[in-house]
Amino acid sequence: MSTQAHHEQASLFSDDTSTRRHPRHVLSYGLGLDSTAVLLRWLTDPSSRDFDLSDLVVITAMTGDEFSATGADVERYVLPELRRHRVRFVQVGRHQLLTTAAGEGITTFSDTTEPDRLFVEGAYALSTEMLTAGTLPQRGGARKCSARAKGAVLDPVIARLTGGSPISITSASRSTRRAAPSATPPTTQQPEPAATPLCKLPWVRRALRWTLSRHYLP
Numbered sequence: 001m002s003t004q005a006h007h008e009q010a011s012l013f014s015d016d017t018s019t020r021r022h023p024r025h026v027l028s029y030g031l032g033l034d035s036t037a038v039l040l041r042w043l044t045d046p047s048s049r050d051f052d053l054s055d056l057v058v059i060t061a062m063t064g065d066e067f068s069a070t071g072a073d074v075e076r077y078v079l080p081e082l083r084r085h086r087v088r089f090v091q092v093g094r095h096q097l098l099t100t101a102a103g104e105g106i107t108t109f110s111d112t113t114e115p116d117r118l119f120v121e122g123a124y125a126l127s128t129e130m131l132t133a134g135t136l137p138q139r140g141g142a143r144k145c146s147a148r149a150k151g152a153v154l155d156p157v158i159a160r161l162t163g164g165s166p167i168s169i170t171s172a173s174r175s176t177r178r179a180a181p182s183a184t185p186p187t188t189q190q191p192e193p194a195a196t197p198l199c200k201l202p203w204v205r206r207a208l209r210w211t212l213s214r215h216y217l218p
Helices: 033-044 068-084 126-133 144-162 205-216
Strands: 025-028 056-061 088-094 106-112 166-170 175-179
Touching: 025 033, 025 144, 033 068, 056 144, 088 144, 106 144, 126 144, 144 166
Parallel strands: 025 056, 025 166, 056 088
Antiparallel strands: 088 106, 166 175
């Protein structure tokens, strides 16, 4: 795993980071409406979670193709809350087509409890992969086009952060409790079923925008 020089950020795979405290809860933050709703609810309402925020790490895999407005909104509304609650926020992404379980091909853009910038530009854009292959991103179904840009980046990072300890991994659409990811192919991993986070909240998706603006955004 490498780091772009101008970020001055230690690699998550370096020996200097191996002794850091292992979190037990991981939120895969995709920067969208659903995951933002889950994150802000956790930050502002202790009754919505069964863990302390010091035991949480938020991770974003940068694809390099986010809308600029998305980055601006997250920097304006979400990052200040992460700083206020001192929640660890890790931004990573690939800098080449393929990555490995050992972290090769992955760049650490930021790993801090005081984030002030979102590295939406990434290092190797998903669109670069798509254009090179002469294809287009999928908008539905399995969305396999994002497997290399997200899954293959997040799995080794989560494994490193958690030290292989049993953890709870949450995304906007699902939550699982299992051992940290490893080199084992995803098809052979058997996570225990867990509730979808948004199903526990008194919201429906069409009302999320109103809920966020009414209760969580200044």
